[in-house]
Amino acid sequence: MLIRKLIFQTSKIRPSSPGLTTVFLNHRYVSTTSKPKVTPSEKPVLDPYLKVPKVGGGRTFSRSHNISTLDPARLVPTDFIDLKQQLYFAVRYRNISVMFATYKRVAAIAKRTEYGYPLAFPAGTHGYFYLHHPPTDAHPCAATLRFRICDKILPPQKGFPGGKDLLLPTGAPWEMDLLHLLTTPYVTNFREALLLDNMVLSEEALSQLNGLLAAHRIRDRLPSRNVFSFRQPFSVSMGKRSTMLSLVDLQTNTLLPIQIFTQIAERTDKTLASTMCLEYDPFTPLHMVIRVLHIPEEFRGEAYVNMGGTLPLRKAGGKLTSSMADVLLRQSPSVPSHVSLDIALD
Structure with missing residues (x-):
């Protein structure tokens, strides 16, 4: 009862x-x-x-x-x-x-x-x-x-x-x-x-986070993937062509939503996820590329890129400018001149 x-x-x-x-x-x-x-x-x-x-x-x-x-x-x-x-x-x-x-x-x-x-x-x-x-x-x-x-x-x-x-x-x-x-x-x-x-x-x-929260009073509709800097890993569904991210600017206390293409294989599967991150690349139009950190074993051999490879950054919706790279660059503790692939996922 x-x-x-x-x-x-x-x-x-x-x-x-x-x-x-x-x-x-x-x-x-x-x-x-x-x-x-x-x-x-x-x-x-x-x-x-x-x-x-x-x-x-x-x-x-x-x-x-x-x-x-x-x-x-x-x-x-x-x-x-x-x-x-x-x-x-x-x-x-x-x-x-x-x-x-x-x-x-x-x-x-x-x-x-x-x-x-x-x-x-x-x-x-x-x-x-x-x-x-x-x-x-x-x-x-x-x-x-x-x-x-x-x-x-x-x-x-x-x-x-x-x-x-x-x-x-x-x-x-x-x-x-x-x-x-x-x-x-x-x-x-x-x-x-x-x-x-x-x-x-x-x-x-914590003070930086408090400033962001005070400016936005975020409650119910917080994006699930908040990116603060380059080299921050985020998960990507293998069942979707694109992924929604929210680039966080802690200096101006703003959230910059972007939708980018992240599909890396012709076949899709919503039950599996890969891991990626954004990296700084001054030689590309938007000064950013997508680094593929991990691919599910079921998709290895049929993906467009191998683990450790990069994808060009292409927007799927919303505004996307090179100034967004400046935000992440400012908040990245270090941007190595030679990219290393030793990000631990566990």
């Missing part, structure tokens, strides 16, 4: 972006009308009236796993989480931030109406949440939240290096970028928790 009541209370909730939702079952819920307790060490950083996520008529779930850090070097055994076969997770980060998410939402059509339903985390999904930093020659704001599959028997510092990142069915990493984490209503107080988790992300990078 209790489960039916919870389903009824949360049946009208919709995710703010793909992969996020707030339906949770088999948890005890409590009222959230009281002000959250703040420890003395947190007072200099925290607002005394921090947001508390509300689910199902102003209630939230009190039993959720608490993790101490997103820094792989400082993980402790109690940060270990087992998500296998779960539809959703509720995680508290340093007892301040609350994160609600699911593995993946799958579209379905019933009676001419399209809707999404959650896909459970695959078997063997046990390990640690961590903040994955981009390559050293990409902007630090391109960091993402990932899940590392590790052996519970080994201590974190030994098990983490030998683990593997959780992947989506397409082969792309399961991840949530910083802009989504800082804006979705289903992840609360994430900035405050990052500040307390020293050395996870610099205050300068």
Whole structure:
């Protein structure tokens, strides 16, 4: 009877972006009308009236796993989480931030109406949440939240290096970028928790993100691929001819949407994804080319280019000018004179 009541209370909730939702079952819920307790060490950083996520008529779930850090070097055994076969997770980060998410939402059509339903985390999904930093020659704001599959028997510092990142069915990493984490209503107080988790992300990078968010008040329609600099990897579906990107200008606090052709094979397959990045090339009209970093094994041998090869940048829609290259060039920590192909995908 209790489960039916919870389903009824949360049946009208919709995710703010793909992969996020707030339906949770088999948890005890409590009222959230009281002000959250703040420890003395947190007072200099925290607002005394921090947001508390509300689910199902102003209630939230009190039993959720608490993790101490997103820094792989400082993980402790109690940060270990087992998500296998779960539809959703509720995680508290340093007892301040609350994160609600699911593995993946799958579209379905019933009676001419399209809707999404959650896909459970695959078997063997046990390990640690961590903040994955981009390559050293990409902007630090391109960091993402990932899940590392590790052996519970080994201590974190030994098990983490030998683990593997959780992947989506397409082969792309399961991840949530910083802009989504800082804006979705289903992840609360994430900035405050990052500040307390020293050395996870610099205050300068957070300040840049705050300026962008304050200028746009991004909420529901945030692009799924936000590119901050050259050499930042992004996933591309093998089932589409083109890909929509959003180039982020942190100096002017603007988002520059572009749609570019990224098809690399005649055959298509929506269940698989390749990995690409933008690179600076002053000898091309738009001063940018597309570097192909990874091709699914099923497409190797039939792609137009090999892994490590480049594609000319061609727009599929929207405005595209050479000034966009200047934005990425300004935000790229380094643009090597000789291109290296050692970007790690895991």
